[in-house]
Amino acid sequence: MKKICVIGGFGNMGLxxxxxxxxxxxxxxxxxxxxxxxxxxxxxxxxQADRKDQEGFKAALKDGHYEYAIDFACFTEQDAALDCxxxxxxxxxxxxxxxxxxxxxxxxxxPIREYMIQxxxxxxxxxxxxxxxxFFDKFRKEGFPITIFRPTVSYGRxxx
Numbered sequence: 001m002k003k004i005c006v007i008g009g010f011g012n013m014g015l016x017x018x019x020x021x022x023x024x025x026x027x028x029x030x031x032x033x034x035x036x037x038x039x040x041x042x043x044x045x046x047x048q049a050d051r052k053d054q055e056g057f058k059a060a061l062k063d064g065h066y067e068y069a070i071d072f073a074c075f076t077e078q079d080a081a082l083d084c085x086x087x088x089x090x091x092x093x094x095x096x097x098x099x100x101x102x103x104x105x106x107x108x109x110x111p112i113r114e115y116m117i118q119x120x121x122x123x124x125x126x127x128x129x130x131x132x133x134x135f136f137d138k139f140r141k142e143g144f145p146i147t148i149f150r151p152t153v154s155y156g157r158x159x160x
Contacts, residue, residue: 001025001026001027002026002027002067002068003026003027003029003064003065003066003067003068004021004026004027004028004029004066004067004068004069004070005029005030005031005061005064005066005068005069005070005087006018006021006028006029006030006031006044006069006070006072007030007031007032007051007069007070007071007072007073007074008031008032008071008072008073008096009028009030009031009032009044009070009072010030010032010040010041011032011072011073012154012156013072013096013151013154014030014070014072015040017070017072018030018041018044019041022041022043022044026068027045028041028043028044028045029044029045029046029047029064029066030044030045030046030047031047031048031049031060031061032046032047032048033048033049033050034048034049034050035048047060047061049061051073051079051082054078054082057082058082058085058086061086062086064086065089066087066090067090067091068090068091068092068093068094069083069086069087069090069092069093069094070093070094070096071083071093071094071095071096072096074095074096074097074131075127075128075131076127076130076131077130077131077133077134079131080095080131080134080135080138081134083095083135084135084138084144090145091145092145092146092147093144093145093146093147094146094147094148094149095131095132095135095146095147095148095149096149096151097128097129097131097132097148097149097150098124098125098128098150098151098152099112099150099151099152099153100120100122100124100125100128100152101118101120101125101128101129101132101150102116102117102118102119102120102125102150103118103119103120103121103125104119104121112150112152132148135148136148
């Protein structure tokens with residue numbers, strides 16, 4: 001069975017992805033910030049850890065030996081560096097970024113293309129762009145197996 005770690009796997013986008021991974025037979029570990037209540041998906045292993053406490057976060061995930069990782073909560077270069085360390089042996093890592101990393105878009109720029117110049121103008125997009133650049137640099141220099149996903153809009157709140 002393939003082991004996958006989903007950081008933010010009980011969030012707005014992560015919940016549906018976690019549910020589908022479980023349906024497909026993956027051995028899923030979900031990492032979230034500490035929160036009250038029971039595990040919303042008992043079929044998944046649940047780790048509560050705050051990545052701002054890097055040592056505690058590393059300790060919580062150190063023996064996971066994950067084949068894949070999806071990070072819905074990777075915001076900064078430091079988060080990306082931690083992912084590279086934690087998932088250095090993974091076959092593939094997917095980091096969720098944002099369409100805000102492009103900056104303002106006009107109708108003539110739709111659909112968005114991968115090769116479009118990124119000119120973010122507010123903090124969230126600037127930070128996410130820096131996170132992406134860290135990953136791309138790791139890919140170019142070391143072959144780190146990364147895919148960046150840039151959703152522009154997400155709707156609704158899923159329920160378990």
